[in-house]
Amino acid sequence: MxxxxxxxxxxxxxxxxxxxxxxxxxxxxxxxxxxxxxxxxxxxxxxxxxxxxxxxxLTINTSGACEIIENACLGGYLGLAVAIMYERSLGGDSPWAGYLQLLPQQECLPLVWTLDEVNQLLCGTELHQTVQEDKTLVYEDWQENILPLLESEPSKLNPAFFGVEQYFAAKSLISSRSFEIDDYHGFGMxxxxxxxxxxxxxxxxxxxxxxxxxxxxxxxxxxxxxxxxxxxxxxxxxxxxxxxxxxxxxxxxxxxxxxxxxxxxxxxxxxxxIKDVSSGVEVFNTYGILGNAALLHRYGFTEQDNTYDIVNIDLELVLQWCSSLFSDRHSRSRISLWRRLGYSSDSENSEYFEISFDGEPQIELLILLYIIFLTDDVYHKLDLSVAIAGNCHESSEKTTFLNGDDIFFKKASDMSKKTLLTKEVCDALLSLSDIRESLYGSKSIEDDIEALERCSFVRDRKLYHSLVLRISERKIIQKLRNYASKSCKITNPISAGKKSKKTTKRKR
Structure with a gap:
């Protein structure tokens, strides 16, 4: 060739x-x-x-803009973006001209898609809200750091190469192409x-x-x-x-x-x-073990049948489901107990539960759903015991609950999912699957599959990769439904699962 x-x-x-x-x-x-x-x-x-x-x-330290970047106290990816924009502004005079001419103006990451494209193509996916937030933060970075830089260095920087579009483009190149070099150079091209x-x-x-x-x-x-x-x-x-x-x-x-x-x-x-490669085949690097959401987010592409795909169910979505069955007080108290038992993440603002590629839910979600369905009597006993025990995972004293079972004083990794998969919990998983599925809009997964078959990988790259992501996520939700349906056959319902009239249905 x-x-x-x-x-x-x-x-x-x-x-x-x-x-x-x-x-x-x-x-x-x-x-x-x-x-x-x-x-x-x-x-x-x-x-x-x-x-x-x-x-x-091409790094902050090797770029001709090194002094400008250091004087402005810009480091990391922000400083590297300035270095890339500066070298591009030099055209053929840049020491990296022969390299920069090989690069695209920008990589086709969702970060540089229009807001309409993001809302239309990524609706319901793991990336929708993330990319919206990314675009806002990157724009704010440009306003707060790049514009002042132009004002402080008017004779050294060409404004035509430091606009918001050029900054987004540089960020897309960094996301998809940068490597960590060493402690001195940091990340670079x-x-x-x-x-x-x-x-x-x-x-x-x-x-x-x-x-x-x-x-x-x-x-x-x-x-x-x-x-x-x-x-x-x-x-x-x-x-x-x-x-x-x-x-x-x-x-x-x-x-x-x-x-x-x-x-x-x-x-x-x-x-x-790191392994033998035969003549004529492509030689691959790897950017890590990543699902399609992460691949599209960072590098602008997806892989069909990616076994590292996951779907997240946010705590807010669980609260939405819970509010249709229980009072606000009931929901808040059960989630509070779940937190005090030590099964929540450190950040309350970004809590979510992973559904694996095979449709199996994270055990912390099962624990929360189990606690939500406890009767008031069992809940109050457990609540009191937690207050007495203090930090339950570090306490040597264990109190038994639920007919002698001390499951809530175990680490999540040591707990049996079979014990937690009551009929009520399985029904809740089915309801959560429906709510999560509804985020994709009115088109069915069959519609998405047909659209992907008609789509051109080359001409419709954004549509192609967004469809691969949507389909992979929706297949996982289907597997979650199958998981819940099969688990419903387990006959270990908790008597605590029946709702009292005083705690059902939120009053407005």
Missing amino acids: ATTRRLRVFKRWMKSNGFEWSDALEFVDTPEEGIAVRALCQMNEGEVVAKMPKEAC VPLADLFNHKTGAEDVHFTALSSHDESDNESDNDDVVDGFDEGIVDEEALAQNGAIDKTENGVVSDMECSSVTEDDTSMLEMVM
Whole structure:
């Protein structure tokens, strides 16, 4: 396949900046799928297939805008966004011109979709509210930090490259392409490393960086390996493989063998093969073990049949269901007891319950529903015992409840779901499934599946990935219904489950 002009420019730029890569790698550029990396021949585990100089990475410290960013006390992703916008403003004069011309103006993340697209395509999904909040926060960041920067540095910054659209675009590139380099450089754009596409649970090549702390003042004898995108992960196996360069079975030898770079050189980043790859297939990196909501949010794409998908049921949705059956006082008291028993998260403002890919609910949700259906008599006994015991999970004294069962003085991980799955709890799960499903609007999952079959991956990218996300989530809700229906056959109803007339139905 002929190399495109932008790839030729990029390769020349890499060579002039000290990048090294194996002759066994082929860079493929297609209008349909963008750039991918393929193996020209058999590639073996342990091979170092690419090396990237840290100083050639685009970071706050390497950018020509470093002094401006530091004077404005901007760090992290905000400072990196300024660096990207600044280098783009220089055009061909930027040291990264050969790299920047390869990048899209922005990645197709929901962050840069219009608000109408977000509301229409993501309605009901895990991302809907999150993206709305993201857009608001990013806009506020631009107002509070970028606009003042333009006013303080009018002679150094071109306003045409620092508008709100340019800031959103830079943020999308950072979200989808940045790596953690080391303690000195922090996060940055790593040319060449960001060409490898993602595949969940199928990593072929591993990004590594010997941590140099502040480069010149490292007194530690033990180097860490940093794993990009977005999160640093210590990887001892990759550390052991640093610097190991093997010949391929077909006799293709990388020019890197003649390099003077040693395995303890902290000035270079590396891409290391972690398994064998056959000739002609694409070489994948991985951005982590992520479900489709996280993939679309951070990187702008989804994967069909992603087994790491989940659906969340917010506590607010549980309260909505509870208010249709019980009084406000009943709901508040039961949730308060659930919290005091230690089964809630630390943040009361963002509590939610995960439904796994196979439709199984988080046990903390089952515990809450179980407590909601306790009779007043059992509830008051449990409430008193909690008050006496104090911190129940640390107390050595255990009081028994519910016909001798002390289940509420156990950690959630030690509790039996079978005990909690009473008929009332199962019925509640079915009702919660219906409420969660209603958030997607009037179109059925069958409508979504038909729409996806008609959708073009290339021409309708936003619609395509939003449909994959919607369908995957709705299938999980279907599995939750099946889980609840099957569990309803368990014959261990609690006598506490019957509602008294005094506690049912909220009065308005």
